[in-house]
Amino acid sequence: MPTSALRYYDELGLVRPTARVAGRRRYAASAVTDVSVIRFFREIGFSLAEIGRFLAGERQDRRGMIDHKLAELTEQQHRIEVARAALEHGRQCPAGEPMKCSRFRAIIEGRQRGRSVEESHARAH
CATH class of the missing domain: 1.10.1660.10 (Multidrug-efflux Transporter Regulator; Chain: A; Domain 2)
Incomplete structure (x- = not known):
């Protein structure tokens, strides 16, 4: 170290x-x-x-911190899964080029409108 x-x-x-x-x-x-x-x-x-x-911290504080970190990790894992699904689509898109893919563009436009990546992805499919 x-x-x-x-x-x-x-x-x-x-x-x-x-x-x-x-x-x-x-x-x-x-x-x-x-x-x-x-x-x-x-x-x-x-x-x-x-x-x-x-x-x-005290034992009770530690349990609360663990619970908080578990919730953070669950949210982070969810965001990663959504990002992975969007990228997998970009890689396998029939259009051959993600920026020419109507679904991929729809996800980006959804984000521009303030939707979450998950909501934009769901609407594009």
Whole structure:
């Protein structure tokens, strides 16, 4: 792990050094686990601010944060599925060129009118 990341985590209060020797931060062996927890939460979509709140929070707060993140991920997954369907259509469109495809253009025009990608896609089909 880059030392700059450890310094940044220290600034955010996520991982604290136990001492300084000749100006260098020294961490307890438990810091390895702390950094692993931070990296895990980053990999599953938490921001560093969310991780800080999660680590500092009470059990009930943590459950609420997990529920919130699950809802975010569900919404993100839905947007990805809609985007994938639109792109798959663009790739397989009988017109051969997405920008000449009436359905693909209808989706774009629907977005210009303020519809969601999902609604525009549904109306185009």
